[in-house]
Amino acid sequence: MTMQKYKLKIMIAFALLLSLIFFHLNGAEFNWNFNFETTDSSILFKEIRLPRTLTAILAGSSISIAGLLMQTLFKNPLAGPSILGITSGSSLFVAFYTMAGIQLFSSNWDIISAGILGALLFSIFILFFSKYVRQQTTLLIIGMMLGSFTNSIIQVIENQTVAEKLQTYNFWGFGSLQHVYIEQIPLILLTFTLAFLMIISHIKPLNTIVLGETSAQHLGIQVNKTRFVIIISTAIFTGVTTAFCGPISFVGLAVPNLVKIWFRTTNQTILLIASAFIGSVFLLFCDCIILCLEDIVQIPLNSITSLIGAPFVVWLLLKKRIHDNL
């Protein structure tokens, strides 16, 4: 009965996703302009539109799933990769990589490993702090501190670096979906699949840890192992996305909460799938806005996600105070 209700909602989300994929592939225009007869438009499609759409889907899913995992692990609806400073970790390492010497995108593996390494390191910081803080709010503040601490280091590096490299880094920092080549997509897909399989194979511990770590332990779950798996996969999701698309804020925080309010469940399988769909929808939607306004104004991806995400989070906080149900 209830399962049926979730299925319907998942299907609605999927339909929404499909229509946005088509709209986005079409360059966010209502006029049908798929045309493979000329080589030009075929190249336009294959080299520019397709990778951009695929990147939006992969990045949106990754960041949203990472947010969901953080919220489940820390039992805190306001957790997310950017607010906990995990994205900052990626940024810092990418900054090291870009500005302190090596050229951006010279090798796919280098940038990915820089992104993942930074995310992993900062996830471990947060995990360490989470053992010692009593109030979850404190953890969020520590995450923000990590963020501003890293920003300062990045600024120091920026001051030392040449203009050209600084520009590369700054463009990356705005966040964008159009700097991924079609050849890089399989790599992102591979890491995404890897992290996703890791999580799916721990779906039972994940569904139990919803009750809190102590209760999960009393139900026979190996909590340390579960925590480790969650942190590793969050780092992969966040690190890869951040490396390729820049630090995308608010998606990881807003999307899982939106999904939870819509689905009203704690079933992690449903939340994972729905977060992936809605995350993709959200990022495609944001990118469609960018495409639509392209001729008038150039909006960085990060600005759009924040413009929509920040008011949503404020609304969420107010709702939490009124209903105390989040």
Add this chain to the structure above:
Amino acid sequence: MITCNSLKVGYIDPILQCEQISFTTGELYCLIGKNGAGKSTFLKTLMGDIAPLSGKITIANRPLSLIEPNEKAKLIAFVPSKFDGIPFLTSYEFIAKGRIPYTNFFGNLSLKDKEIINEAVEFTKVGYLLDKETTLLSDGERQLISITRALAQDTPYILLDEPTSFLDPENKLKLFSLLSKISKSKNKLCLISTHDIEFSKLFCTNYLVISQKTKTITLEKFSNNSSNLDIYKKGFEEAYLFLTQRTDNPLDFG
């Protein structure tokens, strides 16, 4: 049967010890002692959350430290003093988590699991709460579904850490009576740490008393008509003195 042998419990320094105590199924035990005397630490040690500093605990003739986590979850269930509820988690889903140690790799409930859940729900009469979200329940209702979850976990032993602390007198009575019923009719061992001595006396005769002076746990029998003072004498010596010699003030209240 749970047996403790020359046990010392604590984190770094021992805060509590006992010579030899055995608990048997089918009985209700109340653990009493001052705040900070080590009731929770003792329960955590029995759950295997923290290792004893010395001594041995055996559960069903097996040393506790050698039992696999999943196996342990089929032997002992734990009910914390307060469950705050989890957003969007319904009572049924919460109770169903008790079946986790028995479910397959993906955690799907089998028909047998569902039967056991229904049986537990019927026993505690919480059927009317099943579709409600756990955050919307009262403290009393949440404690009831916590106990139902422990029943669904289908373990011979249930440990409860001050389950009555946040309840009104009526719910306290209800809970003790339910636990006494569980231990008798389901042949389980229920070990409850509590400060509600007057309520517990109505249902329980086995007391584990933590003495203030010696920091030792001893098993005492109190008949149903023994007075509070008899129990205070063992576990709350200062309160006993205060209540029996009201003229001077042995408690240094200042």
